[in-house]
Amino acid sequence: MIIVESTVDIDRPSTEVFGFVADQTNAPSWQHGLHEVRRLTDGPIGVGTQHVFVRRFAGRRIESRNTYTSFEPDRFVQFEIPDGWLTGQASYLVEPHGAGRSRLTSRMEFQVAGPAALASPLLARVLARDSRRDEAALKALLEIRNSHSTNGGSPGSGPRHEAT
Numbered sequence: 001m002i003i004v005e006s007t008v009d010i011d012r013p014s015t016e017v018f019g020f021v022a023d024q025t026n027a028p029s030w031q032h033g034l035h036e037v038r039r040l041t042d043g044p045i046g047v048g049t050q051h052v053f054v055r056r057f058a059g060r061r062i063e064s065r066n067t068y069t070s071f072e073p074d075r076f077v078q079f080e081i082p083d084g085w086l087t088g089q090a091s092y093l094v095e096p097h098g099a100g101r102s103r104l105t106s107r108m109e110f111q112v113a114g115p116a117a118l119a120s121p122l123l124a125r126v127l128a129r130d131s132r133r134d135e136a137a138l139k140a141l142l143e144i145r146n147s148h149s150t151n152g153g154s155p156g157s158g159p160r161h162e163a164t
Contacts, residue, residue, distance in 0.1 A: 001088075002110045002124045007103060008135040012142045014102040015074045018094040020142060021104065022077045024051050024066075030138040031055075032130065046071045051079075060116075062086065085113045086123075104138075106131060 010017050020026050022045055028034045033056045040050040049068040054061070062084060069089070070078040078091035088110035097103040108127060112120050 002112065002120055002127060003108070004124065004127045004131055005105065005107045006128070006131045006135060007105045008139055009097055010102045010104060010139050010142055011100065012102060013100055014094045014096045017102040017104055017142060018074045018077075018092070021092045021094070021138070022071075024053070024079075027053075030141050031134045032137070040065070045077075060085075066090075081110075085116050086110050087113065104135070106135065 024037050025039055027037050034053060035056070036054045038052050040052055041048065045068070047068055047070065049071075050065060052063070052065050054063045056062070064081055064084045064086075066079040066081045068077060068079045070076065070091070075095070076091065076093050078089060080089045081087055088108065090106070090108040093105040093107075095103050095105075108131070110123075110127075112123060116123070
């Protein structure tokens with residue numbers, strides 16, 4: 001099993017950060033290699049919301065679906081990816097972290113099927129690296145797009161990661 005957990009502080013209110021990451025149709029704007037996300041279900045986002053996505057990961061094209069399995073408005077979303085050579089679950093937890101700031105914690109737990117399972121340690125490192133890059137892009141996108149400040153964040157507010 002591959003587990004990657006990362007945290008990034010973003011100089012935007014938690015409700016704004018959560019609204020952006022919980023709407024996965026926004027993800028191609030900040031996740032490198034994610035080419036397309038389409039919502040398959042109608043109505044408000046919540047438990048049961050489904051998406052189909054197309055991405056390139058570790059040199060492979062992945063087309064799969066995910067389903068939201070847990071949803072706490074303005075705070076937490078968890079989704080399952082049930083099919084394909086890389087299956088598992090992922091989540092976003094967004095918490096207030098000072099006035100107008102948020103802490104986003106991303107967690108991924110994946111199983112690798114088939115011959116690719118032999119490369120799980122390498123895939124864990126690739127996922128951690130990609131997560132760092134994507135969270136930095138998300139932070140920049142949200143802070144630049146909506147920022148009142150000119151400092152672009154405080155020292156030490158960049159992403160922190162752990163991969164196992």
